[in-house]
Amino acid sequence: MMRTGKLVLLFLITLTFHSCFKKDEMIAPYPRGNVSIDTIQMTKTYLNQVYFRLDSGEVVSSDIKTSFDLGFECSPTGWHILLNTSDFMKVADLGTAILGQQYSTEGLKWMFDKSDGNPDSIAIGQWFSVNGKDTVSNNHLYAVDRGLDEFGNALGIFQVKFDSLKHNSYYFRYAPIKGGAIISGMVTKDPLVRYLWFSLVTGSVVHNEPPKTGYDLLFTQYTTLLFTDEGAPYPYLVTGVLLNPDQVEVAVDSINDFYRITQEVASGLNFSKSLDAVGYDWKILESTTTGAYTIRKNRTYIIHQVSGAFYKFRFIGFYNEKGEKGYPVFEYQQLLTPQ
DSSP, rough: OOHHHHHHHHHHHHHHHHSOOOOOOOOOOOOOOOOOEEEEETTOOOOOEEETTTTTTTEEEETTSSOOOEEOOOSSSOOOOOEEEGGGGGGEEOOOOTTSSSSTTOOOOOOOTTTTOGGGSSSSOOOOOEEETTTEOOOOEEEOOBBBTTSSSOOOOOEEEEEETTTEEEEEEEETTOOOOOEEEEEEOOOOOEEEOOOOOOOOEEEEEEESOOOSEEEEEEEEEEEESSSEEEEEEEEEEOTTTTTTEEEESSSOGGGGHHHHTTTTOOBBOOSSBBTTTTEEEOOOOTTTTEEEETOOEEEEEEEEEEEEEEEEEEEEEEEEEEEEEEEEEOOOOOO
């Protein structure tokens, strides 16, 4: 009888103690699709630029970042000329100087393309005036510094004069900054791509960019503006992701857990088409001595395609199995509306 009483008392204590805890929150099940995990092989020197498409889950193409210099806009009314910012390229306006002579770079005011993709914030601004249906050069000469290779070595400097844009073709001439033979270049617009890229070394167009409808994200190094503690801007080479604004826009969610983000949650966020909306700060440099990075796993990017599809996307690593940096690892999932 004594033993029975003890068992009853133990049961009552256990029942009372258990009732003090809050029951687990019940989450209504909903279709989640498949979570995919991929790794991008940029290499430890970030030599590769890699174009990725979400709906097929594949690398569309890749190229060596030092193989091209100037990008020529291919939209029907486009005229912008970009720098290859993955090499830390920069440009200085020499005014109405004569092409082919020797010039010093000392004291020049160097300009960089901004990383947000705003066409009003590029280093080579409006280099022409309009004459009928054609554009005619402002006759300015530009010092074009090709930047640095993957090991930090200087790639050299050219002087370039953009002559005209006629019948969908850009015409320009260039020579080494120290003077020498003048080379003529031409780039004819291709409506299938956003930009055609030209190499000042090979003197040819490098068809490295996929069709503008063929990719969503570009994994690359690029130049951006950072700020000192005093608020002064300075250019810096970073490693991250740029958007294809013809195909996607992006929002950031750092509040909700990755696996609980639904299309309903995603559609209420603010989206951006800035090239650097994903950017580089999904990782944190923990040590300038070792160069070690950690990942902000609480930062989820919602990628909205022009097709209407939503994807949630987050980084989960930056190293390969050998412990080498430059291998971004990410998971992503197409969102479905809760049933």
